[in-house]
Amino acid sequence: MSVWKQKDQENLWHPYTQHQHLPDLPVIVKAKGVYFYDEDGKSYLDGISSWWTCCFGHAHPELITALHQQMQELDHVLFGGFSHTPAIQLSEKLLQLLPDNQAKLFFSDNGSTAVEVAIKASLQFFINKGVKRTKILALEDAYHGDTFGAMAASGLGLFTEHFKDQLLEVVRIPLPTCDEVVKKAKDLLDTQEFAAFIFEPLVQGAAGMRMYDANFLSEIIQIAQNNRTFAIADEVMTGFGKTGKTFASNYLSVNPDIFCLSKALTGGMLPMAITSFTQTIYDGFLHNESGKALLHGHTFTANPLGCAAAIAAISLMEKQETQNQIQWIHQQHLQFQSEMQRHPKVENVRVMGVIFALDVISEDKEYYGNLRNKMYQFFIQNGLILRPIGNTIYLLPPYVILPTELEFMYEKVREVLTII
Ligand SMILES: *Cc1c(COP(=O)(O)O)cnc(C)c1O
Numbered sequence: 001m002s003v004w005k006q007k008d009q010e011n012l013w014h015p016y017t018q019h020q021h022l023p024d025l026p027v028i029v030k031a032k033g034v035y036f037y038d039e040d041g042k043s044y045l046d047g048i049s050s051w052w053t054c055c056f057g058h059a060h061p062e063l064i065t066a067l068h069q070q071m072q073e074l075d076h077v078l079f080g081g082f083s084h085t086p087a088i089q090l091s092e093k094l095l096q097l098l099p100d101n102q103a104k105l106f107f108s109d110n111g112s113t114a115v116e117v118a119i120k121a122s123l124q125f126f127i128n129k130g131v132k133r134t135k136i137l138a139l140e141d142a143y144h145g146d147t148f149g150a151m152a153a154s155g156l157g158l159f160t161e162h163f164k165d166q167l168l169e170v171v172r173i174p175l176p177t178c179d180e181v182v183k184k185a186k187d188l189l190d191t192q193e194f195a196a197f198i199f200e201p202l203v204q205g206a207a208g209m210r211m212y213d214a215n216f217l218s219e220i221i222q223i224a225q226n227n228r229t230f231a232i233a234d235e236v237m238t239g240f241g242k243t244g245k246t247f248a249s250n251y252l253s254v255n256p257d258i259f260c261l262s263k264a265l266t267g268g269m270l271p272m273a274i275t276s277f278t279q280t281i282y283d284g285f286l287h288n289e290s291g292k293a294l295l296h297g298h299t300f301t302a303n304p305l306g307c308a309a310a311i312a313a314i315s316l317m318e319k320q321e322t323q324n325q326i327q328w329i330h331q332q333h334l335q336f337q338s339e340m341q342r343h344p345k346v347e348n349v350r351v352m353g354v355i356f357a358l359d360v361i362s363e364d365k366e367y368y369g370n371l372r373n374k375m376y377q378f379f380i381q382n383g384l385i386l387r388p389i390g391n392t393i394y395l396l397p398p399y400v401i402l403p404t405e406l407e408f409m410y411e412k413v414r415e416v417l418t419i420i
Contacts, residue, residue: 002027004039018368026380031058034398034405036385047379047386047409048396052205052237054268056316057400063267063312070308079107079301086307093314094274097246099255103279106294107272107302111236112145114260114273115198118232119149119168121277121294122196122258125230125284128292136170137188137197137229143206144198144234144260153198155207158367175204176216185220189227196258197224198232201248202352205237208392209357211350214251221254230281231256236273240264241317241326242396244353257281267313272306325399329354329406333395336410345417357394358413360420365390371420378416384409 001009004027014025026044030037034057036044049055056063070086077084091105106117119136126133138144141155151160152167160167171188174181188194201217204210221231233256238248242264249256258281262273285294300306316322333356340349340358349358364371372388379386386393386409393416395409 002039033057033059034401043383044380045384045405045408046398047384048394049264049398050268050385051263052242052396053263053266055240055242055264055399056267056313056322057398058268060267060316060400062316063269063309066308066312067269067305070305074304076300076303076305078299080297084302084304084307086304086311087302090307090311090314093311094261094276097314098259098276099249101255101257101278102259102276104277104282106275106277106296108275108298109271109300110145110273111234111260111262112147112150113298114236114262114275115144115150115153115232115234116147117275117294117296118198118234118258118260119153119196120296121275121281121285122230122232124294125281126195128284128287133193133195133229134169135194136168137185137194137224138170138172139176139199139204140172140174141204141207141210142172142198142200142234143204144200145236175210175212176220177212178216182216182219182223186223189220189223189229192227192229194224194227194229196230196232197221198234200234200236201238201256202243202251203238203248203355206389208359208389209350209355209394211352211355211357214253218253221252221256225254225257230258232258232260234260236260236262240313241322241399242353242355244326244330246317265313266306266309267316269309269313270303270306272303272310322399325401326354329397329399329401332403332406336413340413343417345420354399355394355396357392360391360393360417362391362420374420375416378419379412382412382415384412386412 001024005024026038028036029039034046036046074084095102108114108117136153138153144150144153151163152170154160173185224231233249235247239261257278259276266272285292330353333351337349337351340346345361346358347361362371367390372390375388393413
């Protein structure tokens with residue numbers, strides 16, 4: 001074992017990791033484009049854009065330049081009592097991209113906090129009004145993050161079950177794929193006990209890239225809004241082009257009230273998140289009493305470097321070249337989908353934008369089960385980073401991927417199906 005690996009084992013505690021059975025981890029020393037390189041010079045193709053963040057490829061020169069320039073002007077300034085141009089410029093740019101009903105942006109540091117802010121603001125909106133609305137409506141198997149509010153809104157399971165007695169009051173409905181679920185949602189929402197309805201629009205990421213139709217979701221959002229329940233689109237995973245449109249909510253026929261953004265927001269360069277709100281919600285906090293303000297914040301709120309990276313990342317996303325790549329990846333995925341649909345070991349082959357997913361037919365659907373671990377190890381040994389979720393294999397390549405590199409990913413999927 002290398003010295004770095006040894007020191008890692010001595011000192012570090014990794015996320016989502018049972019260290020009892022962990023093989024030593026590759027130590028990555030460099031990243032460029034779609035590749036990582038470890039200390040021995042082995043390359044790994046980043047097939048999931050490093051947890052759905054580095055969509056424009058690693059170490060993109062335009063992101064580096066933007067950061068380098070920003071660093072020399074203003075590194076960090078507290079956002080309570082001060083403002084700065086990178087945050088203001090980013091807000092203008094982002095509000096142009098978001099639906100028209102979005103008016104005010106609140107910064108935080110990661111996807112979980114973006115969700116915390118959305119939930120906290122929804123609850124406090126009603127507290128400020130003196131109206132009792134304490135429940136949250138959510139979807140089964142959702143994933144909204146690992147902090148307590150975000151955990152509460154997530155589905156019950158491996159990640160949340162230890163804490164289920166210590167969470168906010170959340171009622172869950174199945175994925176909206178039929179009229180029965182809409183009916184169930186209506187019965188709940190019509191009680192007017194719900195402050196918010198939170199969902200991952202069209203694709204539930206961590207649940208295993210579960211995809212669902214826009215129509216039933218639009219109906220539920222409409223019902224929520226008729227009852228003055230706020231619709232929170234958690235676009236932390238889906239945002240910034242992954243579904244083929246800027247936001248997955250662009251496929252809906254009604255606009256959500258709140259958006260949670262993070263992950264690809266800075267092109268994976270720095271941790272940052274934004275929760276965006278309608279004017280109505282913002283206005284619900286204006287009052288002579290300072291206690292009715294949204295008394296929430298994080299030390300690194302609106303860090304100027306993060307803002308500069310986000311501005312550059314959005315410019316990259318808007319380039320025709322990037323849009324063409326997204327469309328091209330989508331077309332390639334559709335071809336691979338029709339091939340995989342005929343594969344005897346595979347079911348539920350699905351594609352949305354640059355996201356491709358399939359389920360391996362198996363009894364072993366455990367999140368970190370034997371099948372999953374075997375597939376994961378196969379990919380790693382072959383220099384490909386894919387993290388199957390239970391029996392689901394998914395691909396979410398950076399937009400800059402080349403034809404030979406995408407074909408390499410497909411080939412490794414074909415191969416893994418021969419060894420399981
Ligand atoms: C990843 C994710 C989160 C949590 O984001 P973190 O930055 O990991 O806290 C929340 N919601 C969705 C949909 C996500 O995919």
